[in-house]
Amino acid sequence: MKAEILFEDKDILVVYKPAGLATQTKNMGEKDLESELRTYLGGKAYLGMIHRLDQPVEGLLVFAKTQAAAKELNSQITSGKFYKKYYAIIFLSKDILQKREQQGDHEEKTKVVALEDFLAKDGKTNTSHVVSQKDPNGKRSKLSYQMKVDKEEFAMVEIALFTGRHHQIRVQMANAGMPLLGDLKYGTEESICKSKECGVSDIALCAHSLTFFHPITKKVVTFSKFPQNKIFESFKLS
Numbered sequence: 001m002k003a004e005i006l007f008e009d010k011d012i013l014v015v016y017k018p019a020g021l022a023t024q025t026k027n028m029g030e031k032d033l034e035s036e037l038r039t040y041l042g043g044k045a046y047l048g049m050i051h052r053l054d055q056p057v058e059g060l061l062v063f064a065k066t067q068a069a070a071k072e073l074n075s076q077i078t079s080g081k082f083y084k085k086y087y088a089i090i091f092l093s094k095d096i097l098q099k100r101e102q103q104g105d106h107e108e109k110t111k112v113v114a115l116e117d118f119l120a121k122d123g124k125t126n127t128s129h130v131v132s133q134k135d136p137n138g139k140r141s142k143l144s145y146q147m148k149v150d151k152e153e154f155a156m157v158e159i160a161l162f163t164g165r166h167h168q169i170r171v172q173m174a175n176a177g178m179p180l181l182g183d184l185k186y187g188t189e190e191s192i193c194k195s196k197e198c199g200v201s202d203i204a205l206c207a208h209s210l211t212f213f214h215p216i217t218k219k220v221v222t223f224s225k226f227p228q229n230k231i232f233e234s235f236k237l238s
Contacts, residue, residue: 002033012069013047013063014062015061018228019055046064047065048065051082057203059207059208061210064215085208087148092178093188093191112144115144115173143159151234153194204229
């Protein structure tokens with residue numbers, strides 16, 4: 001099994017999904033996380049998918065092993081009681097670097113910056129883009145990020161996700177002038193070139209932390225795992 005099980009009891013499974021493995025797929029012959037877990041649990045066992053990660057993205061996912069657990073976890077996501085944090089490596093354009101230098105903001109690493117946009121999904125191209133608040137197809141999308149480690153034109157940021165829109169982190173960060181390394185869909189020509197120079201083939205994005213109430217015991221549980229993508233190694237926090 002390509003995935004790694006971090007925790008299991010009679011109600012939930014917490015799993016690390018490597019980049020490149022689809023969470024769920026309809027393509028015949030293509031392996032996905034859901035199929036792996038169904039094989040692991042046995043064909044007749046219940047498996048409830050609570051949330052997903054894009055195929056090129058790595059990180060943690062929780063699955064329900066009972067309908068009651070699935071109902072409770074879905075309720076937490078809907079009510080904003082399910083917390084997800086991500087690490088990402090971003091490319092800082094010359095304009096962003098120049099702006100930082102001009103502002104002389106030495107406290108930037110400690111600041112939590114919020115991004116709020118309206119995103120619309122294009123089903124034909126499987127992409128999303130920022131639209132006006134007046135656009136009927138736009139959905140409010142919110143996240144916050146904090147610089148953790150910066151190295152010249154790159155930085156590792158920690159992102160807290162408050163809504164779960166299609167490609168949300170990738171779109172919002174790119175729109176703010178900070179595209180993710182390895183993102184060929186939303187990256188700029190320069191960031192894509194830098195990604196190739198660094199040998200980054202998968203998107204440098206990892207859902208590294210999940211915090212939620214256990215659906216049955218109601219205790220707060222937190223699971224975390226540092227990204228396995230090699231690009232993160234040089235950005236490890238001391």
